[in-house]
Ligand SMILES: Nc1ncnc2c1ncn2[C@@H]1O[C@H](COP(=O)(O)OP(=O)(O)OP(=O)(O)O)[C@@H](O)[C@H]1O
């Protein structure tokens with residue numbers, strides 16, 4: 001089929017042609033945003049899921065919906081190694097400048113911008129990466145203590161009051177939340193808690209890897225009551241089929257039932273894999289309908305493409321000892337695995353492997369579903385590790 005019209009979209013954060021199976025989640029967030037704006041209580045929402053399940057595209061869609069409903073939003077992605085205040089300050093400034101243009105929010109908007117100036121000034125010593133334009137002089141005593149927990153509360157509350165005055169709400173959309181340091185996460189939780197107590201319309205919609213609820217709970221024990229943690233998983237078979245069939249049907253192309261079954265089985269319904277399989281099935285087929293034979297041929301090129309993109313970018317960030325650790329896990333199967341079993345395979349003691357495991361968690365490669373257990377955060381990473389590292393490679397030293 002013509003590659004120019006190929007509808008599928010494998011790629012990090014690339015919107016799919018059909019966002020299948022997420023209506024309920026979209027509705028949940030939509031309702032929460034509207035409740036917050038109406039001055040009612042709603043929990044912040046943190047979506048939890050493995051790599052490639054569609055968290056980023058969901059956040060973007062939710063944000064578009066919120067903006068469309070007149071809600072003011074901020075969009076951030078926590079990068080490894082940057083502070084939350086540095087990330088937040090410029091985004092908040094943009095949102096506050098937009099809010100201050102509204103007649104009813106002018107005064108409170110200015111006050112919030114003064115709070116932002118105090119926030120940046122006070123925290124600059126500790127978080128040197130904060131860089132934000134200053135529009136108004138700080139007001140002494142307003143968010144300028146130099147203590148993140150305190151200043152962030154005051155700042156978000158001031159921002160929320162400006163939003164409230166304009167009859168809207170402020171919703172923070174933050175991706176990759178697991179990379180935010182626990183102390184900074186704790187401050188964010190406290191600030192959101194404060195806003196909710198004061199009935200100020202500020203809410204967080206976040207996304208992160210499965211370790212996030214645990215990190216949140218360690219940061220602030222009451223975090224679990226403050227947030228909903230919906231799990232974003234692979235698509236159920238009917239939705240996975242729709243993700244493949246609907247975009248093709250829109251272009252007048254059909255699939256054999258057996259072809260769809262084969263794609264669902266090979267991808268286990270994981271959205272990133274579905275896009276890759278769809279793309280290769282389309283490019284392989286000569287005509288409609290796309291057949292089981294086409295899909296079988298496409299499986300080879302789809303796997304190779306995933307190896308070179310989705311899996312490869314993660315593998316390349318690993319040190320040799322991290323690679324060996326993951327390779328040993330792969331030897332044991334998809335997981336989760338006991339730390340003791342992994343150590344035994346590597347002929348090492350669990351304690352000496354502790355630092356490697358901790359680095360892998362920090363890099364977002366593995367997580368711990370329960371004490372002493374280790375699981376991949378990337379679906380089907382075990383099979384990839386076996387393809388890329390032969391037995392001799394990892395048993396060598
Ligand atoms: N509901 C869906 N239906 C069909 N395809 C989807 C769906 N959600 C996401 N995708 C596709 O899956 C791929 C991965 O999406 P996305 O980057 O949002 O995942 P993610 O969970 O943010 O991954 P990561 O943890 O690696 O950042 C994209 O190509 C996207 O188009």
Ligand SMILES: [Mg+2]
Nearest residue numbers: 013055056175
């Ligand atoms: Mg993402």
